Amino acid sequence: MEQEKGRYLYGVATSERTVRLGPIGIEGCNVYTIPYEDYCAIVHNCPTKPYQSTDDETVKRWVSAHQGVLDEAKERFGTVIPFGFDTILQPGDKATSPDQVVKDWFKGDYERLQTIMEKIKERDEYGVQIFYEPGLIGRQIAEQSQEIQKLKEEIATKSPGMAYVYRQKLEKAVKAEIEKLADKWFKYFYSRVRHRCDDIMVEKTKKADGDRMMLLNISCLVARQKVDNLGEELEKINNMEGFSVHFSGPWPPYSFVAKAVVPIKGE
Amino acid sequence: MQPSRDTHATLVDLLDRVLDKGLIINADLMIHVAGIPLLGVKLNAALAGMETMLKYGIWQDWDEAQRATATEERRRKEEVSLIAGQ
Numbered sequence: 040m041e042q043e044k045g046r047y048l049y050g051v052a053t054s055e056r057t058v059r060l061g062p063i064g065i066e067g068c069n070v071y072t073i074p075y076e077d078y079c080a081i082v083h084n085c086p087t088k089p090y091q092s093t094d095d096e097t098v099k100r101w102v103s104a105h106q107g108v109l110d111e112a113k114e115r116f117g118t119v120i121p122f123g124f125d126t127i128l129q130p131g132d133k134a135t136s137p138d139q140v141v142k143d144w145f146k147g148d149y150e151r152l153q154t155i156m157e158k159i160k161e162r163d164e165y166g167v168q169i170f171y172e173p174g175l176i177g178r179q180i181a182e183q184s185q186e187i188q189k190l191k192e193e194i195a196t197k198s199p200g201m202a203y204v205y206r207q208k209l210e211k212a213v214k215a216e217i218e219k220l221a222d223k224w225f226k227y228f229y230s231r232v233r234h235r236c237d238d239i240m241v242e243k244t245k246k247a248d249g250d251r252m253m254l255l256n257i258s259c260l261v262a263r264q265k266v267d268n269l270g271e272e273l274e275k276i277n278n279m280e281g282f283s284v285h286f287s288g289p290w291p292p293y294s295f296v297a298k299a300v301v302p303i304k305g306e
Numbered sequence: 307m308q309p310s311r312d313t314h315a316t317l318v319d320l321l322d323r324v325l326d327k328g329l330i331i332n333a334d335l336m337i338h339v340a341g342i343p344l345l346g347v348k349l350n351a352a353l354a355g356m357e358t359m360l361k362y363g364i365w366q367d368w369d370e371a372q373r374a375t376a377t378e379e380r381r382r383k384e385e386v387s388l389i390a391g392q
Contacts, residue, residue, distance in 0.1 A: 045337060051329070089337055093380070099317070102324045123328030127337040144331060155329070165309055166319040242322075248315075258323075266309070274307035287319045288309040293327035 043084040044137050046073070048126045049108045050291065051152060052116035054079045060111055065090065065104045070111075073138050075145035078152060081112050081119070082141065087129040109291045118160050120152065121291035155296050158260075162237060163289035165259045165266070167273065169228050170251040173217060175281040180216045187212055221254055228255050228276060235269040236261050240294045251283065258294035 047065065055077055060070040068083035092098050105124050112119045128140045135143075145152070181187045190212060194205045233239050238260040244253040261269055270286065277284040310316060 087337055099321070102321055105324055106320055121328045123326065123330070124324045125337075126328070126331065128331075129337055148331065164323075166323075270307045270309065277307055284307065285315055286307055286309045287311060287316045289311075290320070290323055293323035296329045297327055 042086045045085045045087040045127045045129050046080070046082045046137050046141050047085045048122045048128060048141075049081040049083075049105060050112055050119040050121045051078055051080055051156075052112055052119045053077060053156065054116050058115065060108070060115075063104070063108055063111055065101050070108050073141045075142050076149070078145060078149075078156075079116075080141050080145070081108060084137070085127060087127065089125045089127060106291075113291065118156065118162070119291055120155055120159065120296050121293050123293070158238075159292040159295055162260050162262050162292060163266070164292040164294055165261055165269065165286065165288035166290065167232060167255070167257050167259055167269075167287075168253055168285040169255040169276060170247055170283045170285070171221070171224070171254050172250060172281050172283075173252050174250060176217060176220070177213045179281070180213055180220070184212070184216060187216070221252075225255055229257070231272055231276070232257065232259065232269070235259075235265065235272050237265075238295055242294075254282075260292055260295045263289075 047068070049064075049070065052072070054072065055074050056072065056079070057074055058072045058079070060072075060081070062069050064070040064083040068085065070081060070083050072079035072081055090101055092101075102124055109119055109121050128137070128144060130137055130140050181191070187209060190205060190209045194202050194209065197205055229239075229241075232255075236259040240258040242256040242258060244256045247253045259269065266289070273284045273286050276282055311320075
C-alpha cells in the first residue's frame with residue numbers, strides 16, 4: 040500500500056526465514072520478519088511518520104505492544120536485539136522498496152550486529168535498584184557517632200532559640216555522615232552485584248516513592264542460567280536492615296545494544 | 307529473590323528502556339522523531355519525582371511556573387507543526 044512505506048522495527052533475531060507473527064504489533068499491526076542472510080528484522084508496515092501522542096495511556100499501550108512483540112520473538116527465536124520505540128525505516132527515493140531499505144541497512148550494519156548478537160546471546164537484561172531508609176540509617180548513625188551524641192547532649196542544655204540552631208547543626212552532621220556512607224555502600228553493593236553479571240550499566244538514580252532514597256540504579260546483563268545467583272545475592276541485600284531491592288526483568292537487553300554505535304571522535 | 311515484571315514500578319522500568327534505549331541505527335534511513343512525541347509520559351515521570359518536594363511545599367511556585375511554560379511550549383510547537391503540515 041502506498042501509505043505504508045515505512046517499516047517499524049522491533050528487533051533483530053537469528054533466523055533466515057520469513058515468519059508471520061500475526062496482528063500482535065502496535066495498534067494490532069501484522070508483524071512479520073524480513074530476512075537477510077542469517078538474520079531477520081521483526082517489523083510491521085506503517086506510514087512514514089512516527090507514532091506520537093501526548094496521551095499517557097496511548098503511549099503505555101504502544102510501549103507494551105512493542106515489548107509484547109519482543110517477548111513473542113524471544114519465544115520463537117531465542118535472542119533478540121531490541122530497538123527502542125519508534126524506530127522506523129523509510130525508502131530514500133521512489134525506486135527503492137521499503138523491504139530493500141531494511142536489507143540495505145542489514146548489509147551496512149552486519150558486522151556490528153554480529154558483535155552485538157555475540158555479546159547478548161542467551162542473556163537477558165534485569166533492572167536492579169537498591170534503596171535505603173534515611174530515617175533508620177540516620178538513627179543508627181546518631182547512636183554511633185560521638186560528634187552527634189555530643190551535639191545532642193548540648194541541645195538539652197540550650198535555650199529554645201539556641202537549641203534550634205543546634206538541631207540544624209545536628210541535621211547537617213547526620214546528612215553529611217549519610218552521604219559519606221552512601222558513597223561506601225554504593226561501591227560495596229556495586230561490587231557484590233557486578234560479580235554476578237556479564238555486564239553492568241550504571242543508570243541515574245531517581246526520586247523514590249515514600250521515605251526511601253535510591254542508592255543504586257543499574258541494568259544488568261545476565262546469562263539465563265545465572266540469574267538465580269543474582270537473585271540470591273539481591274535477596275541478601277534486601278534482607279539487610281534499612282535497605283530494600285527492586286528487581287525487574289527479564290527484559291530484552293535494551294541497555295547493552297546501544298553501545299558500540301558510531302565511535303565518538305577522539306575516543 | 308525473583309525478578310518481577312508486573313508492578314507499577316516495573317512499568318517505569320519498561321518505559322525507561324523502550325523509550326530511551328535499544329539499538330540505534332544510521333539516521334539517514336530513519337524517520338526523525340521531533341522533540342515532543344512522548345511528552346505525556348515524560349512529564350509524568352518528572353512529576354513522580356517531584357511529589358516528595360511538593361509534599362513539603364517546596365517548589366510549589368516553581369512547579370506551577372514550569373507547568374505553565376510547558377503548556378505554552380507545547381501549544382507553540384503544535385502551531386508550528388500545523389503550519390508545517392499545511
